[in-house]
Amino acid sequence: MEKVLLSGNEAIARGAYEYGVTVAAAYPGTPSTEILENIAKYKDDIYCEWSTNEKVAMEVAIGAAFGGARVLVAMKHVGLNVAADPFMTLSYTGVNGGLVIVVADDPSMHSSQNEQDSRQYARFGKVPILEPSDSQEAKDFMGKALEISEKFDTPVLLRSTMRISHSKTVVELGARGEFPQPEKFERKPDKFVMIPAHARKRHVDVEERIKKLKEFAEKTELNKIEFNDSKIGIITAGISYQYVKEVLPQASIFKLGLSYPLPENRIKGFAKKVETLYVVEELDPFLEEQIRAMGIEVIGKDRLPLLYELDQGILREKLLGQTYPEPVDMENIQLPARPPALCPGCPHRGVFYILKKLGLVVTGDIGCYTLGVVAPLSAMDTTVCMGASVGMAFGLELALKDKIKGKVVGVIGDSTFIHSGITGLIDIVYNKGVSTIIILDNRTTGMTGHQDNPGTGRTLMGEETHQLDLAKLCKSIGIKHENVRVINPYDLQETMQAIQEEVIKLEPSVIITNQPCVLIEKGKAWDKYQVDEEKCRNCGMCFKVGCPAIYRDGDKAKINEIFCVGCSVCEQVCKFDAIKKAGDES
Amino acid sequence: MKKMVNIMLVGVGGQGVLLASELICRVALKSGYDVKKSEVHGMAQRGGSVVSNVRIGEKIYSPLIARGETDILLAFEQMEALRWINYLKKDGVAIVNEQKIMPLFVAIGRGEYPKRTFEFIAKKTDKIVRLDALELARKAGHHKAANVVMVGALSNYLDVDEETWKKTVEEIVPPKTLKINLKAFELGRKTV
Numbered sequence: 001m002e003k004v005l006l007s008g009n010e011a012i013a014r015g016a017y018e019y020g021v022t023v024a025a026a027y028p029g030t031p032s033t034e035i036l037e038n039i040a041k042y043k044d045d046i047y048c049e050w051s052t053n054e055k056v057a058m059e060v061a062i063g064a065a066f067g068g069a070r071v072l073v074a075m076k077h078v079g080l081n082v083a084a085d086p087f088m089t090l091s092y093t094g095v096n097g098g099l100v101i102v103v104a105d106d107p108s109m110h111s112s113q114n115e116q117d118s119r120q121y122a123r124f125g126k127v128p129i130l131e132p133s134d135s136q137e138a139k140d141f142m143g144k145a146l147e148i149s150e151k152f153d154t155p156v157l158l159r160s161t162m163r164i165s166h167s168k169t170v171v172e173l174g175a176r177g178e179f180p181q182p183e184k185f186e187r188k189p190d191k192f193v194m195i196p197a198h199a200r201k202r203h204v205d206v207e208e209r210i211k212k213l214k215e216f217a218e219k220t221e222l223n224k225i226e227f228n229d230s231k232i233g234i235i236t237a238g239i240s241y242q243y244v245k246e247v248l249p250q251a252s253i254f255k256l257g258l259s260y261p262l263p264e265n266r267i268k269g270f271a272k273k274v275e276t277l278y279v280v281e282e283l284d285p286f287l288e289e290q291i292r293a294m295g296i297e298v299i300g301k302d303r304l305p306l307l308y309e310l311d312q313g314i315l316r317e318k319l320l321g322q323t324y325p326e327p328v329d330m331e332n333i334q335l336p337a338r339p340p341a342l343c344p345g346c347p348h349r350g351v352f353y354i355l356k357k358l359g360l361v362v363t364g365d366i367g368c369y370t371l372g373v374v375a376p377l378s379a380m381d382t383t384v385c386m387g388a389s390v391g392m393a394f395g396l397e398l399a400l401k402d403k404i405k406g407k408v409v410g411v412i413g414d415s416t417f418i419h420s421g422i423t424g425l426i427d428i429v430y431n432k433g434v435s436t437i438i439i440l441d442n443r444t445t446g447m448t449g450h451q452d453n454p455g456t457g458r459t460l461m462g463e464e465t466h467q468l469d470l471a472k473l474c475k476s477i478g479i480k481h482e483n484v485r486v487i488n489p490y491d492l493q494e495t496m497q498a499i500q501e502e503v504i505k506l507e508p509s510v511i512i513t514n515q516p517c518v519l520i521e522k523g524k525a526w527d528k529y530q531v532d533e534e535k536c537r538n539c540g541m542c543f544k545v546g547c548p549a550i551y552r553d554g555d556k557a558k559i560n561e562i563f564c565v566g567c568s569v570c571e572q573v574c575k576f577d578a579i580k581k582a583g584d585e586s
Numbered sequence: 587m588k589k590m591v592n593i594m595l596v597g598v599g600g601q602g603v604l605l606a607s608e609l610i611c612r613v614a615l616k617s618g619y620d621v622k623k624s625e626v627h628g629m630a631q632r633g634g635s636v637v638s639n640v641r642i643g644e645k646i647y648s649p650l651i652a653r654g655e656t657d658i659l660l661a662f663e664q665m666e667a668l669r670w671i672n673y674l675k676k677d678g679v680a681i682v683n684e685q686k687i688m689p690l691f692v693a694i695g696r697g698e699y700p701k702r703t704f705e706f707i708a709k710k711t712d713k714i715v716r717l718d719a720l721e722l723a724r725k726a727g728h729h730k731a732a733n734v735v736m737v738g739a740l741s742n743y744l745d746v747d748e749e750t751w752k753k754t755v756e757e758i759v760p761p762k763t764l765k766i767n768l769k770a771f772e773l774g775r776k777t778v
């Protein structure tokens with residue numbers, strides 16, 4: 001069969017296709033997003049959707065699996081927290097058709113707010129977990145995971161990490177297999193209806209299942225011993241395996257493809273045959289603690305880091321005592337950082353400029369607009385998790401009452417609001433809060449690469465669908481009609497006025513911006529701006545909007561004509577009328 | 587080709603670094619090598635630093651290049667070359683586009699762009715190839731082809747025939763831009 005280069009995410013999607021998945025659901029999140037984007041290429045064979053959030057994605061998946069389909073649900077690590085409630089009880093119900101939960105961790109937090117080790121969910125939920133170490137395994141393990149799911153009547157976690165999901169390695173493609181299709185829903189209330197009386201019995205089944213999975217772990221080829229020199233033995237899984245192979249090619253290696261539950265007998269046997277035993281894993285001592293609990297002495301986190309990702313350099317340093325080559329002496333010159341910034345013309349920019357100007361406390365949320373925290377905008381005071389801005393604005397007001405009244409706003413993106421901001425807003429209305437929430441509706445899920453969402457009117461499979469009207473929604477949950485304002489965020493005056501008027505009201509308000517992301521509205525044909533050098537006094541006001549198109553050239557401001565999209569925000573802040581549309585004379 | 591070649595591509599979001607690394611990987615795969623590449627997505631799109639690790643050889647394990655392991659540093663921007671210079675092997679090859687892209691803070695006068703970039707790079711290696719990829723791309727027909735100019739320069743260091751390179755360029759770039767990109771590749775290849 002054909003050999004191609006695939007990322008781990010492409011390979012997981014391909015695995016879903018080859019191994020007969022018919023339903024797939026996800027909410028986007030780096031580094032997992034491309035899994036569903038690639039499954040959409042197989043939409044003739046696989047129904048796929050962007051769900052409103054990970055909990056809903058999980059529930060859609062559970063329903064489909066109960067109905068007998070082979071199912072994939074994907075999310076980033078923190079998404080599994082959102083979906084944890086259905087996940088934990090799904091462990092009790094088990095499945096019908098195979099159900100694989102792909103969870104993609106982000107060690108080193110390249111694009112995440114924490115670096116939790118999601119393998120802990122396997123032990124927590126008493127569910128098996130598979131860890132591929134390259135794209136070929138990512139595809140193959142997808143098939144194995146479905147098999148295990150059906151054979152043991154359990155959901156299965158397939159754990160990727162950023163270096164699996166976003167590395168490309170060689171994969172051999174196969175054809176889509178034939179798998180039996182469900183005919184009807186079979187009622188099994190003692191299995192599918194988790195009232196306490198049923199759940200108590202199912203918990204017994206869960207413990208039985210884990211025992212059987214332990215036996216399976218002793219035999220499965222997912223767990224492989226590569227016996228070599230007996231001086232050093234290494235137990236490892238996932239991407240860490242690759243680093244070990246590179247650094248210690250002579251060592252004996254026990255590579256775990258199934259990293260929960262562990263094959264205790266085989267591990268004990270392996271440990272006896274080697275002189276020194278190491279456990280090499282990223283983040284938590286997940287394997288290490290379980291292996292120690294078997295009464296086996298290992299070297300692990302006492303030598304290897306608990307934080308961030310590994311690479312072969314770190315292993316050479318920590319295990320072999322090798323040092324890195326001498327760094328270049330830069331004579332104390334510090335290189336300026338190159339942090340990401342809001343794009344030129346981003347509709348979020350004006351809102352943050354005004355929030356900074358008004359000196360408001362801003363409870364923030366997660367999306368492109370989190371970049372509002374970066375100087376010179378510096379207009380965000382909190383970010384915890386998706387949806388948190390809404391409840392947190394209310395909470396701050398409860399803590400500080402009159403001392404903060406009129407000085408707080410919550411800021412949230414459209415996709416994030418739909419994901420988990422709506423319930424927070426209902427809470428404010430219900431509990432008589434007075435908070436002001438700004439929904440930055442750029443008509444896309446920007447941060448993760450422009451996925452559709454219920455506000456865009458299009459599905460992952462490319463179909464037109466009902467477009468959620470955020471203003472109507474807010475009104476219907478009890479925000480007074482006059483307190484729901486839709487504004488043009490490129491108009492700084494209008495933006496400032498709306499915010500000032502709403503924050504002082506003793507009622508909850510919602511301000512919704514109405515300009516789409518500049519990256520999706522490529523057709524926007526605005527005139528670009530330029531600086532009139534005669535009029536520019538080098539006051540620095542235009543630098544405060546933090547636009548990558550504006551730079552200082554000698555003692556004048558200049559606008560990069562390639563970057564500028566003509567949003568006019570800089571023009572509005574210039575006090576000397578020095579910023580003009582290109583081509584305008586005066 | 588020797589046992590393994592490690593290529594690190596560094597630049598700024600929007601410069602086409604990821605397309606360049608895709609091109610190199612496909613060429614290597616076609617020429618019968620094992621290939622792995624790893625890169626950071628996500629924030630990269632918003633004008634931040636972009637890094638792509640490409641490893642080519644008989645059998646590759648890690649998709650990452652560790653500090654001091656890079657054979658060829660392909661830098662699309664001067665300061666980024668300096669940022670990653672310690673990933674280069676002593677006396678490895680540094681192919682550096684002379685283009686400077688100011689980070690926001692530098693652009694508004696709150697930080698300084700380093701002045702002695704090439705002097706510092708020379709402390710690591712004397713195998714430096716300097717080129718003005720932007721100018722060469724313009725000569726080829728469009729400034730956006732600068733990434734293919736860079737790949738052209740790199741192509742001199744890999745044991746792959748020119749035909750394979752050109753065929754792969756054809757596969758990967760939009761048909762309308764093929765002529766420009768092939769020209770860009772040639773101009774880049776001639777710089778070494």
Ligand SMILES: Cc1ncc(C[n+]2csc(CCOP(=O)(O)OP(=O)(O)O)c2C)c(N)n1
Nearest residue numbers: 029079366367368413414415416445446447
């Ligand atoms: C629970 C969870 N799921 C997914 C993500 C990944 N993620 C970060 S921001 C974001 C969406 C942002 O979209 P939106 O709110 O519309 O703001 P925009 O980026 O378009 O400004 C997503 C999906 C996350 N951080 N947490």
